Amino acid sequence: MKMYRSHILVAEDSKSLSKGAKEIEELISKELRALGLDEEVLVAPTGSLGFEDIGVAIAVYPDGVIYAPVTQNDVPRIIKEHLLKGRIVKELVHEIGKKDVTVTESRAERVLSIQQRVLLKRVGVINPESIEEYIAEDGYLALENALEKGPQWVLEEVKASELRGRGGAGFPTGKKWEFTAKAKSDVKYVICNADEGEPGTFKDRVIMEGDPHLLIEGMILAGFATGANYGYIYIRGEYDLSIKRLQKAIDQARSYGFLGENILGSGFSFDIEIKKGAGAYICGEETALIESIEGKRGEPRKKPPYPPTFGLWGKPTVINNVETLANVPPIVVNGAEWFKKFGVAGSYGTKLFSLMGDVNFKGVIEIPFGVKLSSIINDVGFGIKGGKKLKGVILGGVSGSLITPNEIDTPVDFNSLALIEAGPGSGSIVVLSEDRCIVDIAKNIAYFFRHESCGKCTPCRVGTEEMYKIIDSISKGFGEVKDLERLDKLSTSMKLTSFCGLGQTAPNIIQQSLRKFREEWLEHIIERKCSANVCEFEEITEEVTNE
Amino acid sequence: MKGKSLIDVLHEIQESNPENYVPENLAKKVSDTFKTSPAKVYGVVTFYTMFSVMPRGKHIIRVCRSLSCHLADGKKIVKKLKEELGIDFGETTEDKEFTLEESSCLGMCSIAPSMMIDDVPFGNLKEEDIPVILKKVREGVL
Numbered sequence: 001m002k003m004y005r006s007h008i009l010v011a012e013d014s015k016s017l018s019k020g021a022k023e024i025e026e027l028i029s030k031e032l033r034a035l036g037l038d039e040e041v042l043v044a045p046t047g048s049l050g051f052e053d054i055g056v057a058i059a060v061y062p063d064g065v066i067y068a069p070v071t072q073n074d075v076p077r078i079i080k081e082h083l084l085k086g087r088i089v090k091e092l093v094h095e096i097g098k099k100d101v102t103v104t105e106s107r108a109e110r111v112l113s114i115q116q117r118v119l120l121k122r123v124g125v126i127n128p129e130s131i132e133e134y135i136a137e138d139g140y141l142a143l144e145n146a147l148e149k150g151p152q153w154v155l156e157e158v159k160a161s162e163l164r165g166r167g168g169a170g171f172p173t174g175k176k177w178e179f180t181a182k183a184k185s186d187v188k189y190v191i192c193n194a195d196e197g198e199p200g201t202f203k204d205r206v207i208m209e210g211d212p213h214l215l216i217e218g219m220i221l222a223g224f225a226t227g228a229n230y231g232y233i234y235i236r237g238e239y240d241l242s243i244k245r246l247q248k249a250i251d252q253a254r255s256y257g258f259l260g261e262n263i264l265g266s267g268f269s270f271d272i273e274i275k276k277g278a279g280a281y282i283c284g285e286e287t288a289l290i291e292s293i294e295g296k297r298g299e300p301r302k303k304p305p306y307p308p309t310f311g312l313w314g315k316p317t318v319i320n321n322v323e324t325l326a327n328v329p330p331i332v333v334n335g336a337e338w339f340k341k342f343g344v345a346g347s348y349g350t351k352l353f354s355l356m357g358d359v360n361f362k363g364v365i366e367i368p369f370g371v372k373l374s375s376i377i378n379d380v381g382f383g384i385k386g387g388k389k390l391k392g393v394i395l396g397g398v399s400g401s402l403i404t405p406n407e408i409d410t411p412v413d414f415n416s417l418a419l420i421e422a423g424p425g426s427g428s429i430v431v432l433s434e435d436r437c438i439v440d441i442a443k444n445i446a447y448f449f450r451h452e453s454c455g456k457c458t459p460c461r462v463g464t465e466e467m468y469k470i471i472d473s474i475s476k477g478f479g480e481v482k483d484l485e486r487l488d489k490l491s492t493s494m495k496l497t498s499f500c501g502l503g504q505t506a507p508n509i510i511q512q513s514l515r516k517f518r519e520e521w522l523e524h525i526i527e528r529k530c531s532a533n534v535c536e537f538e539e540i541t542e543e544v545t546n547e
Numbered sequence: 548m549k550g551k552s553l554i555d556v557l558h559e560i561q562e563s564n565p566e567n568y569v570p571e572n573l574a575k576k577v578s579d580t581f582k583t584s585p586a587k588v589y590g591v592v593t594f595y596t597m598f599s600v601m602p603r604g605k606h607i608i609r610v611c612r613s614l615s616c617h618l619a620d621g622k623k624i625v626k627k628l629k630e631e632l633g634i635d636f637g638e639t640t641e642d643k644e645f646t647l648e649e650s651s652c653l654g655m656c657s658i659a660p661s662m663m664i665d666d667v668p669f670g671n672l673k674e675e676d677i678p679v680i681l682k683k684v685r686e687g688v689l
Contacts, residue, residue: 015658018668053657199613199652237597238653240666278554278595281651295552297594313549354656356615362657398614430614444617448651
């Protein structure tokens with residue numbers, strides 16, 4: 001293998017690519033050639049370095065320096081100074097370039113101080129399109145370990161780790177696997193739910209774009225532990241780069257003998273196929289997803305029976321989220337006891353969060369369970385933009401929960417959050433500053449669910465529509481005080497009677513806001529006033545018609 | 548293991564059609580192949596937002612309307628797109644270049660507001676970016 005004195009890694013996730021990362025990579029190669037350094041310095045793409053919100057980022061190794069944001073104009077200077085003369089270009093080193101951030105320490109240090117990288121340890125370090133680099137960083141070691149010790153051992157280890165599903169519901173993964181492992185059937189399946197569609201969530205794509213083999217290895221292990229020989233990755237059609245990188249990874253794994261017949265001579269066979277979604281939020285619901293893989297409309301099935309015993313084509317099926325499966329290889333390599341060193345009782349391990357909204361740092365973060373929400377906002381997110389006050393946090397996506405400033409010191413783990421009727425959900429954290437209007441946010445959420453309801457059951461199909469109409473009329477100044485009671489009742493009915501999780505969770509944030517921000521709703525209705533100055537009230541005329 | 552599903556085939560039909568839709572005659576063929584009724588196929592095509600039963604432009608613009616993009620003033624981007632293209636959601640420009648569609652969250656929240664044109668994502672959009680991007684796509688540079 002050829003040796004290089006330095007490596008330049010260019011973050012080439014889909015967001016960085018949209019900002020010209022490929023062009024930066026090409027320019028770097030050109031500059032290196034011009035200076036005759038192309039035999040000494042290797043340029044390679046990598047996954048997200050966590051700076052997409054400000055621009056293209058590159059990392060120079062072995063120095064471990066990250067430059068961000070890098071523009072075309074910066075490239076010649078970085079190459080000449082850093083790679084030719086060995087002087088780090090300090091002004092371009094990811095110092096915080098934003099005016100509204102006042103902290104002095106370097107961004108990476110601060111952002112990473114609370115984070116612990118278990119799932120993301122290779123993201124931004126290896127070239128995601130190279131299986132050799134994955135292997136060099138302990139890749140497929142878990143598989144080797146597992147094949148040696150047997151399926152029962154893998155199952156027990158995952159059970160002992162107390163890993164809980166990262167898709168939203170938090171069901172114990174080991175228990176789910178055990179149902180399928182015990183189910184008697186000649187055919188079983190593993191499905192990876194990569195239909196990441198909860199508004200405000202973009203964590204799974206970071207794994208799929210930055211470390212696709214981790215997911216593949218997790219799926220093989222799930223198949224091995226449960227006796228399944230075939231797996232599907234159901235991925236949303238919009239995630240083009242994820243699909244391409246995963247397909248490449250699958251092909252590579254097959255040619256190395258990690259996938260296919262008789263894996264590494266063990267007698268165990270497993271293969272994976274990608275199924276591309278076609279745009280439907282409901283397909284994140286596991287039984288709707290199964291229907292969709294079968295080629296049908298993505299409408300949820302009646303439960304029970306549950307997928308672990310009656311899933312795809314009626315066969316026992318393990319279905320896990322991307323992040324859940326990504327947790328499996330590290331558990332199998334290091335053991336359940338090691339895993340339980342991260343996090344807190346009831347919520348072991350680390351968790352990926354998509355941090356965004358009115359914070360100074362936006363992006364995907366990995367933190368152990370149990371860190372306070374306030375610490376995530378202030379220490380990882382560098383506080384609220386423009387030094388504003390916090391209004392609230394939407395946690396776990398638009399089907400999640402609404403957290404107020406006085407609940408902000410709650411530790412982020414399943415049990416602590418349950419005490420305030422919340423949960424980590426999809427891992428989305430949308431931070432809202434005092435300038436936001438709660439009615440406007442509720443309206444946006446209602447608009448989303450009205451569009452995404454699959455129409456199968458009445459409470460959800462009609463409920464989401466009614467909910468939007470009521471909120472829309474309030475936002476235009478035509479609300480009545482009794483509308484709040486109607487919204488509340490409607491929410492309760494939907495929660496109790498909707499067929500699946502979509503309709504049951506659609507009213508969550510809206511209903512919580514009625515209680516937590518009642519004054520603001522009343523202000524809109526009684527005073528026709530929006531303090532945030534977002535809602536546009538319409539003139540009251542003789543004939544008021546709802547559209 | 549089971550081979551191509553009905554949805555896989557619909558993807559293929561649409562992707563190979565320059566007008567970006569599933570035409571009725573092919574949908575009928577699909578129903579024959581899968582031994583199901585045309586109504587079932589129609590049900591599937593219309594269930595998923597990425598499929599269309601009507602001809603569309605050469606390029607599909609999907610602009611995000613979900614929370615993060617909304618909070619990042621995504622409305623302005625939507626307005627600008629409609630202005631520049633002279634069309635509303637669900638419509639196609641006269642020159643058959645672009646169809647404008649609204650989309651749920653595209654998973655680009657940290658660089659909101661965002662949109663996709665075909666398979667290419669665009670983020671941190673400002674109003675002034677829109678004409679530039681559209682011009683480039685039209686010229687085939689992007």
